[in-house]
Amino acid sequence: MHLNVHPVAAGHHPGAWRWPGADPVAFSRIEGYLDVARTAERGLLDAVFLADVPGLHADLTDYPIVNGLEPTLVLTAMAVVTERIGLVGTASTTYNEPYNIARRFRALDLISHGRAGWNAVTTSGPRVAGNFTAHEPDSAERYARAQEFVSVVRKLWESWAPDALVTDVASGRYADMARIRPIDHHGSHYDVAGPISLPPSEQGYPVIFHAGVSDSVRTLTARTGEVMFSAVVDPDAALADISDIRSRALAFGRPAGSVLFLPGLVTSVAGTEEEALERREELDELSGNEGALFAVAATLGLDPGDLALDRPVPEALRGGLHRVGGHARAVARLALEGRTVRDIVRRGGGGGHVVAVGAPEQVADLIQTWFESGAVDGFTLMPDVTFDGLPAFVDEVVPILQRRGLFRTAYEGSTLREHYGLALPDVAPRDRATVPRASAERITSSA
Template sequence: MTRQSSTSSNTAPPRRLHLNVNILHSGFVPSAWRLADADPRAFIDVKHYVRVAQIAEAAKFDAVFLADNASIADQINFRPITALEPTILLASIAAATSHIGVIGTASTSYNEPYNIARRFATLDHVSGGRAGWNVVTTADLGSARNFGRDAVPDHAGRYARAAEFASVVKALWDSWEEGAIVGNKATGLFADTDQVHAAAHQGAHFAVQGPLNVPRSPQGYPVLVQAGASGDGRDLAARHAEAVFSASQSFDESLGYARDLKTRAAAYGRGPDAVKVLAGLTTIIGATEAEALRRRDELVDLIPWSYSLTRLAGTLGVTPDRLKLDEKLPDDLSLPGQGNGNHTFFHATLAQGRQHGYTVRELIRALAGGGGHRVIVGTPEQIADDIEHWFKAGAADGFNLMPDTLPGGLQDFVDGVIPILQRRGVFRREYEGTTLRGHLGLAVPENRYSAERAAALAV
């Protein structure tokens, strides 16, 4: 239930900050697993993920998020990887928590709509309405080869498939109307088959008959999440997404992105609050700024420069030998794979390097090891100030938090930053609902067949 103002029933509820934690195995910084209190095998230990989720839930975070990849996409000679399948892991997290949302990644390039619709509807049921699906198109060659392809499908083709994929999934989630399960023991009628519908989809990429074999889930649809900075990615988000993970490096860039996305969503007939922009944010926290900087440097210095160079080169679509540690980025960089690579992290990383005139060594240090997300190094007060500024000015509706280490860096954020945000009235002190849609302030989608029936009766 939405709280109303005590002075006027027509006053809109206050806008609230949204916070997710991205559980990147031992932490965002590649060397996090090397710390004395870290477990190198945490990346395959369900107890590690559950512990992180419970810390986040105690602080009233909206959700935990799990990325995914269908290949070994990092340098396993040095760093743990994203290994466990997200929905299975999230089901375990859901069983050990009661309120926090559970968002997982699944690729539209290497799955089929029916199995994804079923998987996330199941997760929504077993979590009591806390599931979200992060829609990705997957642009790495390793994943393509693991599914029998010699090349990554072209960018436009991937997004055309993704758009149709999302439409089919939503049609399958609408297969069962809310009242389809009758369960009348006296008459013996279990389900009203007039309220169970075939998707009967025939399109350019998919032919799916349906109906789904999972009844309508608690949220109607699990929350749809997307991440993409390209024009195709933004258009996909504007049509289908309800939350977007962005990778902006600057306030102005994020503000422009948020405005563009909401304008595109409005063109599809969606309201101004239909899509929440959650900016990626890595935090490295110290009691003083000097202590925080020292922590960052100690973590970065545990990373072999060869690892960071290779990682940065992969993001920029060049070979490592083109990057010289004590020189600036090359002038002639262009989108990887002639535009067929990851647009989001390429642009975010390039913007950081160009804006500050960094050498490659300085850029790697600023990115805490060569990743593409924004990094804040400072005290809890400094981090809270930054978050509040972005939020209140409309550059973001919230943040997809990636602490430097897990669970320690998250605990530092919870102990230091959350109380400041709560005192300022920016972040919740208690959950006001039990579903992920409730946390995000999103409406439950109306079933298309129920809507058609109601419209017909109204005539």
């Protein structure tokens, strides 16, 4: 199976910032991120996955919904202190230009020697749109732009042949410009001449991720994605999701197994089930009733004042939940089942992700059940509290998965594509000596 980790500031639980020993402003400090990268690599995880929203998109008075530092800057710092772990960053296709994203992630891929991934998202919401434009594109426009955006980025990444750099010191010939091709893209949204200014990495180009559960995300993933991050709460729904996406991918002419499905898994791990439940309850108390209500209300687009922690979502408000999409779909399903708000929080809260609370063996059992059902290719771990939750998983759960033959005991390759078992793109150099490595090796050795 494959395991990523998705660290968010102090942790994924709303009460994480108040947990003893946690750093309340971890989202703005690089040290915690570097600790995550080192710990994840010690656990042989596939990648660190960083989400991002380019703006302050929520009220921070009581509940710290904030983004961290800009992902590619953080991942570049992580690249210097690690050797194998994959490095996946989010960047919006709505509020960027293809050339800038292609160049930024190509640079990260070269700096890390082929460990980069790009999570291409469309980004929505008036608070973010107001930072860039007076007109927020509707969903159809955002996804049409995204499809072309990803296509342009890939064309730019493919604009250098693997053998374009000659670097013949004796003859003085540095590059074969016939092997560095303009892309001359002229589309509905972008006109880009190209080529890009950097050669391919050891893995050719970064692994392409998409995130979400909407129909538009599924189509985009089936067409261009290689890994999907999503929110699910039960194996049957997850199996239906991945089956649908893979069917669409086949319809686009892509081979079977082109897309890996790694949904989120919120973890609360302790020595015993009782201790894990106590940990979760203490975190719930730290977040306060207001935090729990806010999380569910924000996800479902409801007023927190209309909810009560130990009551279901009022019947009068459930009608609109049938139309809820995206990550909120899983939470809406729980609400439509008549579960109390408290139960909704415990089963995934505002994020709609499956929650694993228990002793290491119990968490491993849950992961194994999902994986062996064929519903997932693994998970993207979302520790309740980052600084102690991730080490608990790495030190206690990973060894159990290894003993059961479900997870690697050593990295077999050095690139992210090798970790995931993904094929090299056609432009990827087969001879790694064709990629200049001297400057990056100097950085690593001096760190």
